[in-house]
Amino acid sequence: MPFKAILKGIVDRVKGAQGAILLDWEGEAVDHYSVISDYDIKFIGAHMGILLYNLNKRLKEELGDDALKGITIYMGKKRFAIYPVDKDYFLVLALSPEAVSGLVRHEIEATVKAIREQF
Numbered sequence: 001m002p003f004k005a006i007l008k009g010i011v012d013r014v015k016g017a018q019g020a021i022l023l024d025w026e027g028e029a030v031d032h033y034s035v036i037s038d039y040d041i042k043f044i045g046a047h048m049g050i051l052l053y054n055l056n057k058r059l060k061e062e063l064g065d066d067a068l069k070g071i072t073i074y075m076g077k078k079r080f081a082i083y084p085v086d087k088d089y090f091l092v093l094a095l096s097p098e099a100v101s102g103l104v105r106h107e108i109e110a111t112v113k114a115i116r117e118q119f
Helices: 003-013 038-063 101-118
Strands: 017-024 029-034 071-075 078-084 089-095
Touching: 003 017, 003 029, 003 101, 017 038, 017 101, 029 038, 038 071, 038 078, 038 089, 078 101, 089 101
Parallel strands: none
Antiparallel strands: 017 029, 017 089, 071 078, 078 089
C-alpha cells in the first residue's frame, strides 16, 4: 500500500506541514512522512490518537454519536489536525503557524479519501 507517497503528498502540498502519520486504533504507526524526526512524529501521532479516541468515546457516551469527522488542536505555536480514516485508523498532521486552515481541511479530506481507496 502506497501510504508513504500519500502522506508525503499532503506534507508537500500544505505550507507549514511538518509531518503526517497514519495510525491504527491503538496508536501504532502504519506509515508516516515528516520533515521532523521520526520519533517526534510517532510521539505526536500516538498522543493525538489517545485524545481522539477518548473524545470520540465521551461524545458517544454523552451524545450517542461517534461520527467525529476531525479535530484541530492548537498548542502554542503548533497545531495538530486529527481525522479518522475509518473506525480502525486515523491521520494526524503536524502543522506550524503558517498553515492555512481552509487548505489544511481540504487537503486532509482528500488525503483521507486517498487512504480509504487503498484499503
